[in-house]
Amino acid sequence: MRNTRALSPIFELSAPGRRGATLPPSDVPYAALDEILPAEARADALPDLPEVAEGDVVRHYTCISQLNMSVDTHFYPLGSCTMKYNPKRNERLASLPGMLDLHPYQSEASHQGMLQLLFELQQMLAEIAGLEAVSLQPAAGAHGELAALMTAAAYFRDRGEHRTKVLAPDSAHGTNPASAAVAGFDAVTVRSTPDGYVDLEDLKAKLDDQSAVFMITNPSTLGMFERNIKPIADMVHAAGGLLYLDGANMNAILGIARPGDFGADMMHYNPHKTFSGPHGGGGPGAGPIAVRGMLGPYLPAPVVAFDGVRYRLDYDRPKSIGRVRSFFGNVGVLVRAYCYIRTYGGKGLREVSENAVLNANYLLSKLKHIFPVPQGDRCMHEFVATASKIKAERGISAMDIAKRLLDYGFHAPTVYFPITVKESMMIEPTETESKETLDAFAEALFRITEEPADLLHEAPHSTGISRPDEVKAARQPQTSWPK
Ligand SMILES: *Cc1c(COP(=O)(O)O)cnc(C)c1O
Numbered sequence: 001m002r003n004t005r006a007l008s009p010i011f012e013l014s015a016p017g018r019r020g021a022t023l024p025p026s027d028v029p030y031a032a033l034d035e036i037l038p039a040e041a042r043a044d045a046l047p048d049l050p051e052v053a054e055g056d057v058v059r060h061y062t063c064i065s066q067l068n069m070s071v072d073t074h075f076y077p078l079g080s081c082t083m084k085y086n087p088k089r090n091e092r093l094a095s096l097p098g099m100l101d102l103h104p105y106q107s108e109a110s111h112q113g114m115l116q117l118l119f120e121l122q123q124m125l126a127e128i129a130g131l132e133a134v135s136l137q138p139a140a141g142a143h144g145e146l147a148a149l150m151t152a153a154a155y156f157r158d159r160g161e162h163r164t165k166v167l168a169p170d171s172a173h174g175t176n177p178a179s180a181a182v183a184g185f186d187a188v189t190v191r192s193t194p195d196g197y198v199d200l201e202d203l204k205a206k207l208d209d210q211s212a213v214f215m216i217t218n219p220s221t222l223g224m225f226e227r228n229i230k231p232i233a234d235m236v237h238a239a240g241g242l243l244y245l246d247g248a249n250m251n252a253i254l255g256i257a258r259p260g261d262f263g264a265d266m267m268h269y270n271p272h273k274t275f276s277g278p279h280g281g282g283g284p285g286a287g288p289i290a291v292r293g294m295l296g297p298y299l300p301a302p303v304v305a306f307d308g309v310r311y312r313l314d315y316d317r318p319k320s321i322g323r324v325r326s327f328f329g330n331v332g333v334l335v336r337a338y339c340y341i342r343t344y345g346g347k348g349l350r351e352v353s354e355n356a357v358l359n360a361n362y363l364l365s366k367l368k369h370i371f372p373v374p375q376g377d378r379c380m381h382e383f384v385a386t387a388s389k390i391k392a393e394r395g396i397s398a399m400d401i402a403k404r405l406l407d408y409g410f411h412a413p414t415v416y417f418p419i420t421v422k423e424s425m426m427i428e429p430t431e432t433e434s435k436e437t438l439d440a441f442a443e444a445l446f447r448i449t450e451e452p453a454d455l456l457h458e459a460p461h462s463t464g465i466s467r468p469d470e471v472k473a474a475r476q477p478q479t480s481w482p483k
Contacts, residue, residue: 006059007067007464013060014050020057067464069411075437077363079382079414079426080173080221082251082273089343090276090336099335104327108312115311118328119304121338125288128250128341128349129267130260133296135303136288136334137325141248144268144287145179145215147300147324151291152213152242152266153183154298154321161240163212169198171222171418176215176246185212192420196222196375198232207239217246218262219253219380221418221426223360233263242266242295250274251430252357252381255350259290266291271337284330286337300324355431356381359438363429366442370449374421382428384421391423395453398423401445403467404459408444 005013033042052060069076076083093099102111122134138144149166156163166180167188177187188206191199198216207214214236218226226232236243245259245267251274259267271277272285279285291299301320302313313328328334344352357380364373364383371385387398402412402425414426429438448456460466 003059003063006056006063008060010050010052010057010060013052013056016051018051018053018056020052020054069406074409074411075429075433075441076411077413077427077429077441078411079223079384079428080248080417081279081414082248082270082381082428082430083279083411084251084273084276084430085432086276086278086336087340087343090339093339094332094335099332102331108310112311114331115304115313116306117338118331118334119306119311121288121334121341122304124338124341125269125290128254128258129247129264129269129290130258131264131267131290132293133299133303134288134290135299135324136286137300137323137329138268138287138289139325139330140285141246141268141270141273141287142175142179143324144270144289145175145244145246146182147287147321148244148266148268148289148291149179149183149185149213150321150324151289151295151298151300152244153185154319155242155295156212158298158319163210163241165206165208165211166213166215167203167206167211168215169217169220171196171220171420172215172217173221173246173248176217180213180215190214196220196224196420197226197228200228200231200235203232203235207235207241209240211236211239211241213242213244213266215244215246216264217249218259219249219382221249222375222384222421223249223252223379223382223426223428224375225252225257225380229262237263248273249381252353254353255346256353260292266295269337271333271340275337275340277333277336277340284333286330286333288329288334302328304328352431353381356429359429359431359433360427362435363427363438363442366438367427367445370446371425381430382426384418385425385427386421387423387425390449394449396449396456398425400453400456400459401425401448404448404451404456405444406460407462408448410441410444 071083071085102114118136122136125134126132138147164186165188166185167190168176169190169192171192180187190206191202193199218229220226233243242265243263245264247267247269250269268287268289270287272279297317297319298321300323301317302315305312305314360379360381360383364379367385371387372389373383373385387401390396398415402415405412416424417426418424
């Protein structure tokens with residue numbers, strides 16, 4: 001049963017004078033406020049805060065949290081984002097007092113253990129990437145893109161080359177062209193062929209001596225491994241440019257293919273995707289980057305170094321682009337990634353990817369009769385199906401299906417991205433789901449396609465709110481409760 005009172009806005013739960021805690025009488029000598037705090041340092045009025053008991057607060061936030069879907073409560077096949085289950089052992093290890101209670105202003109000598117962990121993580125990420133140098137600083141995948149593009153810019157500047165363009169395919173994640181623009185480059189779009197690969201002719205036409213970087217997501221957002229990656233890398237390098245790998249889809253190729261081996265010069269990781277860090281809710285992520293040796297000197301400083309005896313933060317990097325994040329980055333997220341990688345080891349990471357690919361192909365083959373997959377019968381860790389057929393037959397859109405899935409207790413797949421496929425549904429089951437869960441999800445989709453169209457247009461029916469105006473919510477967020 002839903003506790004509707006607890007779900008009210010917390011200001012409506014307020015009663016004058018109600019408190020969460022009662023303090024004992026003060027034994028500190030009384031002083032008038034004017035004596036301790038000058039009038040100009042004080043607010044004109046008390047802040048408008050709800051007055052509630054501790055139980056009110058706990059029930060309110062617990063009930064609100066239960067309105068959400070999460071990987072701890074539901075199957076979450078959100079393509080491109082790798083929403084896998086987050087093993088609790090990583091949380092436990094990251095919460096050990098020796099990890100949690102460190103202060104970044106402690107001396108290096110007093111946190112050698114943490115520096116060792118971060119140093120080893122740099123090495124492990126370098127090895128998985130097949131690239132030599134790593135920075136752990138960036139705070140998200142998109143931030144890693146930006147830091148890497150700034151690193152590339154510094155590299156070209158140092159060589160006396162003036163390159164102004166960053167290229168990316170039309171199927172790229174929106175952060176790719178956005179990072180290019182923020183880093184001061186002109187973003188150039190390269191076409192895809194109808195079967196979803198990079199259009200080599202178009203790439204050739206757009207590559208020139210102004211091209212700094214070609215950004216590619218491989219496996220792509222369509223869940224396909226770019227079969228021309230080697231010729232693409234050769235073309236980019238022949239034009240004097242660098243190849244950037246958007247590593248959001250590393251879950252498909254861990255221990256199977258290394259970006260450095262297939263020609264990438266730089267990449268980012270999304271530990272909150274690939275290495276099971278918790279996502280979202282505005283909480284911290286991380287976006288470590290790995291680059292080829294010649295780009296290493298330009299990486300953000302400091303990096304963690306080891307001289308055979310002591311671990312230290314190396315600030316002595318005259319060519320570095322400088323800091324992109326305070327202290328050492330989002331260390332808690334990095335600790336979780338370290339634990340995840342060490343738990344699986346090399347062989348285990350390969351199995352993660354093999355099972356992620358197996359699960360995606362199992363689901364693809366179950367669904368393709370009703371939701372055709374334009375890019376073919378095989379996929380990597382995710383696939384893009386289309387609801388066009390069912391829309392033509394019954395007037396049901398990908399949005400209707402996504403919304404109705406919530407009523408069945410499944411998070412929706414990513415819909416309408418990539419924009420190169422009409423009525424797209426991008427489904428990524430991940431390796432952490434059982435056959436039973438995948439079967440139940442397929443079954444829910446089949447049942448939905450047989451339900452009355454009117455019911456689907458109005459879905460979801462079981463959630464706190466049904467279909468908010470998403471554009472308005474994004475453009476005019478209501479951040480306080482109206483009086
Ligand atoms: C998630 C994602 C990003 C951005 O990563 P964040 O960690 O969310 O900043 C970039 N590219 C692709 C393909 C992604 O899926």
